[in-house]
Amino acid sequence: TEYNRRRLLRSRGPTALDGLPSFRFEAIPDGLPPSDSDATQDIPTLSQAVLNCFLEPFKELILRLNAKSESPSVTFILSDCVMPFTHDAAQQLGGIPLVLLWTASACGFLGYSQYRALLNKDIFPFKGTNLVSYLHLIS
Numbered sequence: 001t002e003y004n005r006r007r008l009l010r011s012r013g014p015t016a017l018d019g020l021p022s023f024r025f026e027a028i029p030d031g032l033p034p035s036d037s038d039a040t041q042d043i044p045t046l047s048q049a050v051l052n053c054f055l056e057p058f059k060e061l062i063l064r065l066n067a068k069s070e071s072p073s074v075t076f077i078l079s080d081c082v083m084p085f086t087h088d089a090a091q092q093l094g095g096i097p098l099v100l101l102w103t104a105s106a107c108g109f110l111g112y113s114q115y116r117a118l119l120n121k122d123i124f125p126f127k128g129t130n131l132v133s134y135l136h137l138i139s
Contacts, residue, residue: 028057
């Protein structure tokens with residue numbers, strides 16, 4: 001988003017992208033009111049904005065990029081799975097191929113990698129009072 005672009009350039013300096021002539025950093029508005037430039041945006045509000053405000057600006061960005069004669073057209077979209085608007089944009093703009101990445105944290109990856117073992121040991125899914133006992137232990 002424009003907010004994140006400003007934060008990146010402020011942290012790395014205005015010359016952060018110098019030396020990368022074929023790299024363009026484009027941004028879209030997030031639809032949120034201006035906030036403290038050093039504060040993290042409110043995650044629930046940002047999540048709602050992703051669902052409600054990002055599709056049209058993203059489509060406009062793709063159309064604007066495709067209209068520029070000095071650069072190649074957008075031939076595919078590489079997107080994080082938590083950005084569902086990219087799928088809609090790809091379909092609405094003529095079926096642009098879309099590649100989705102799941103950028104889970106190391107902690108999340110560890111949990112996913114142990115899922116089968118938890119099933120095999122009958123630890124998960126919780127059954128009956130097992131969940132109540134477990135929740136009582138961690139509270």
